[in-house]
Amino acid sequence: MNTLELKSVAELQDLAFYIPDYQRGYRWTQRQVEDLLNDIFEFSQKDNAGIYCLQPLVVVPRSSDEQPLDKAHATKVNMQWEVVDGQQRLTTIRLILEVLGRFRFYDITYQTRRDSAEFLNGITTVEAAGEKAEEKAKNNIDFYHIYLAVTVICEWLKEKMDEKKKKLFQDILLNRVKFIWYETKEDPKEVFARLNIGKISLTNAELIKALLLNKSNFDSSDDDKIRLWQQEIAVEWDVIEYALQSNEFWLFLNAPGDERPTRIDYVFDMICRCDLLKCKDEKEPDATDNFRTFRYFYHYLAVQKQKEISLAQAVRTIWENVREIFHTLREWFDDMELYHYIGYLIYMGRNVDEIYKQWTGPDNKSGKFGFIEKYLKEEIKKTIPCKDIENTVYEVESAQNKGGSKTNCRPILLLHNLQTIINQNRILGANAKYKNGVFYKFPFHLYKSEGWDVEHIDSNTENGLNDIQSQREWLLNAYFGLQDKAYQTLRDQIQEFFKTRKGDEQSADSDKQTVRNEQFVELRRQIEDISDNNRLDQNEKNKIWNFTLLDSSTNRSYGNAIFPAKRRVIIGKDQGKRFSLPTIDENEEIVLGSAENGSSSFIPPCTRYVFLKYYNTASFDPNAWTKDDAETYKNNIKEILKDFLS
Incomplete structure (x- = not known):
């Protein structure tokens, strides 16, 4: 059914080609036209060269009842070939021949862009339908690309050739430039889809x-x-x-x-x-x-x-x-240090080319360590907009605090993670038995692949704990946090609250709900009074010591939750577990929740340390992010990043 052969351009003379509506218009760029001209010219300079082979021209013969009438003579035109693939080269070759003076060497008509054929036929004349071709090209995208192609061809021939060379070039084009002629009788749309769907261009x-x-x-x-x-x-x-x-x-x-x-x-x-x-x-x-x-x-x-x-x-x-x-x-x-410092700068938008030029440039005479100190660290300093982390408010901007948005925290928090890892590797590497191995690298591939937020550790929005579920969770976390014997009375009151209020959550009685809320508010007041002077106020919640990095899915999973709920989610994400809430058993006893397999996320080390209370070794209150916790966290940031915050 199919025919595959080589056809020279000369063999296409007087043939008629038809461009169906499923094909786009002529879209070759000036560069593509110039490339084809240069390739053919270079080929023509070779001694004893064979043929210059163009890519396939896939065609389907049109049946006689599909043939258009020649309006001038009311007769059928010569046999038409429907072009399935290769129309861009076919049109470009036709344009080259037009400029060389071989007018209408073969016909090209269009199913839906009939004016394009008229424009193509008159493109080499100064006037086209009473208007200059250039003027027409401004109003039609097909005309525009055809006009640009002709302009390139004219300029290229003028620059490269005299009349003698043009004649030789034309001879080569007609007789030694050949299409791979692929004639098929299959359905043209099916062939077109097969050729073009999923087509992958050659890469550079x-x-x-x-x-x-x-x-x-x-x-x-x-x-x-x-x-x-x-x-x-x-x-x-x-x-x-x-x-x-x-x-x-x-x-x-x-x-x-x-x-x-x-x-x-x-x-x-x-x-x-x-x-x-x-x-x-x-x-x-x-x-x-x-x-x-x-x-x-x-x-x-x-x-x-x-x-x-x-x-x-x-x-x-x-x-x-x-x-x-x-x-x-x-x-x-x-390299442990180069990886983290350069990875940070690339993440912050620095150009790899520029870093490479500095690395290989004449100014880098002192090797890796000089490059780190004289270039990388200085560039990193430029990425930190607010170096006064002691007094900067990051969440809001007011007349008193000119800090900016909390996104200004991001460079500091990311760099804190990276420098923490570098320092830990140095400490471990200093041990002779480890022989300077790299123990951990910050996974930029995970950090970049997930959506990341700068998020409050202690929620910035006050949680009123008005719903039963939040009250229950808050009290259960308080119960397990009040381990000292001095808090036994409060623990007993929490236990009693669950016993006496059992079943209220299923009740529609508003009076019972009111009583429950009043009892909860009183219990919460007593518990918070224990460390009331150790809580962050609203302004303090917007400073660096109350921010950490979290992926957006983790952040959305707890929303405006209390600290212990956030802590539970973070630990679960880190372990690939889903921890259920502590519950009350059938004997009205409080029991820890169970752990099930769940989704995991990369948790940056400093975020993990925050929720494990790593920075505060003096005390531990699992129910809240206290001012003591925040202070030790902030001091660690300042100490770890002292070279960059000066």
Whole structure:
């Protein structure tokens, strides 16, 4: 049913092509048109070259009853071919022929854009339907791209060729440039869907790989030597790609969502952006050009060829740059301090290219430690907007406190986690038996992948505890927190409250509810009086000592909960458990809740320490985040970050 053959452009003369409505209009960019012209021209310069093969032109013959009438003669036109794939190249070749003076070499008509055929047929004339082509192009996107293509072709021919060269170029175009002609009798829409749905374009890296491993680059008749060199690049290429496929490594350098089929592209993009080969094209780069990086390397090899420099040496230079960048990124990732400091700066929006330039620049003469002290730490200081954490109010901004939003806490809290980890690794590494191993790395891949909040430790909104469930939970947590013998009377009162108020939650009697609330308020007052002077007031709740980092799902899971409820959720998330509330058994005795398997989340170490009361070693009140707890937490932040808050 299908025919596959090569057809030269000359063999398309007088054929009629039909562009159906499921195809988009002509959309080739100026760069794509120029690329095709350059490729054909370069091919034409080769001695004894064979053919220049264009990508497939997939066509379906149209039945006789589908053929349009030639209005001038009321007869059927020549056999039409419905173009399923390849219309962009087909149109571009037609435009090149128009500029070369071969008018209407073959016909192209459109099912839904009939004016496009008229514009195409008159594009090389100064006037088109009484208006200049340029004026028409402003009002129609199809016309616009056709007009730009013709402009590029005219300028390119004028720059590259005299009349003699044009004649040779036209001869090559007609006779040695060939389409892969694929004729099918299948349903054209099904063929179109099969060809285009799920189609994956070649990446820059794949094109560069073909460029580098091209045998013609190597000026040697020793096939074994060439094969060895190609194999060496291919093996190292796979090693780099495999390493970058690790999300732990990839998200250290990138943000979630920055995905690409081949991640080694990242290295080639860095070489291009930083112009490490010192061969930046003088032309202004096209922002929409997806193959800018490939063109950079293509241009570099072309320049080396013009300078009569060995292409084998040029390829080695490229690959040495690839190796250097990858080994540098790997060193950053594997080093305890570089990983955390550079990872922090990247997260805060610093450019990897700039960090790399500083690392490899002439000013970095003192190695890793000088780079950390003279560059990284100084850059980190610039990311902290409010260094006076003792007096800054982060939640609100008033005439008295010019702090700003609580997002100003984020750099401090993240850096506190990172420096805490660095310090712990140093302490453990100083022990001879551990031999300076890295014991823990902050997982940027998890931190970046989840939605994170700067959240209050002790809720900023006063919880009135008006519902039965909140009252029950608060009292049960108080019961287990009042362990000292001096609090036995209060523990007995809590026990008695549950016994006497049993069944009230099922009752609709408003009087019983009122009595219950009054008794609860009195019990709560007595319990809070024990440490009333050790609670944070409303203004104090908006300072750094009452903030920590939490992923948004954990934050939403407890909302405006009391401290022990938040603590229970955090411990559960850290352990992959779901802890149920303490309950009253059938004998009216208070018993601890059970633990079931649940979802887990990464909990930053300092957040874990907050809810485990790690910072306050002098006292422990599991029922509240006290001022003593907050004070020791704040002092730890100041001590850990003293190099950055000065």
